[in-house]
Amino acid sequence: MWPTCDDPPNVQLCIGATLGLLGIEPQTQRRNRMNGTVVAVDERDFELRVDQSFGNCPQYIQAREARWVGGPVAQLASRREGPRLSTAAAELVARADTLFIASAAPGQGADASHRGGKPGFERVDHDEYGTVLTFPDFRGNFFFNTLGNITAHPRAFVLCVDHGSGGALQLTGHAVIVAGVQEVEAFAGAQRPVRVEEEAGVWTAHALPLRWSAPQPASQLATAGHW
Numbered sequence: 001m002w003p004t005c006d007d008p009p010n011v012q013l014c015i016g017a018t019l020g021l022l023g024i025e026p027q028t029q030r031r032n033r034m035n036g037t038v039v040a041v042d043e044r045d046f047e048l049r050v051d052q053s054f055g056n057c058p059q060y061i062q063a064r065e066a067r068w069v070g071g072p073v074a075q076l077a078s079r080r081e082g083p084r085l086s087t088a089a090a091e092l093v094a095r096a097d098t099l100f101i102a103s104a105a106p107g108q109g110a111d112a113s114h115r116g117g118k119p120g121f122e123r124v125d126h127d128e129y130g131t132v133l134t135f136p137d138f139r140g141n142f143f144f145n146t147l148g149n150i151t152a153h154p155r156a157f158v159l160c161v162d163h164g165s166g167g168a169l170q171l172t173g174h175a176v177i178v179a180g181v182q183e184v185e186a187f188a189g190a191q192r193p194v195r196v197e198e199e200a201g202v203w204t205a206h207a208l209p210l211r212w213s214a215p216q217p218a219s220q221l222a223t224a225g226h227w
Contacts, residue, residue, distance in 0.1 A: 083130030188225025
């Protein structure tokens with residue numbers, strides 16, 4: 001689907017922009033990442049020159065079957081989110097078992113990745129400045145694209161999908177890799193936590209023309225902890 005005017009990635013669709021894409025099949029637990037540069041764009045399409053493409057392991061992907069509910073495209077209803085998430089948005093994040101995170105670094109390009117865990121693996125806290133999301137980083141493919149980007153450029157984009165309604169919550173904020181034994185020990189199986197201080201977001205109802213079945217949890221989560 002083409003981004004709406006409220007969609008944060010919309011401003012990046014220009015020639016020369018670097019984008020990170022993630023292709024994922026929840027039903028087969030297959031995924032592939034592709035990073036590249038926009039070389040052409042018009043009102044309906046864009047072309048991307050592939051700079052990097054590589055497959056990732058199926059770890060932490062919840063298996064789901066998708067069904068198509070597409071029809072005539074209606075005007076999507078979007079709602080802005082501020083530094084403090086609304087109750088509905090915070091509840092969606094708090095019960096999610098999947099998130100997608102995008103990051104970028106100067107001279108290195110952009111990257112999109114997947115994170116999975118037991119429902120509630122994203123901790124939602126509120127402080128005087130707004131909402132803070134914390135989630136565990138498990139042992140993965142050792143490419144460290146996301147962590148390397150955050151270290152160099154501490155910004156992140158987070159997407160949470162409501163699998164029952166097709167709604168999408170897109171968030172942007174300041175990101176940091178949390179150091180300290182106490183934080184790691186708080187979540188069994190985590191190598192390190194990642195924290196995102198929410199700054200802005202967009203909730204779009206029925207953004208995706210798909211609905212998903214109940215998940216079959218990834219086998220790696222049997223020994224994962226809880227906050």
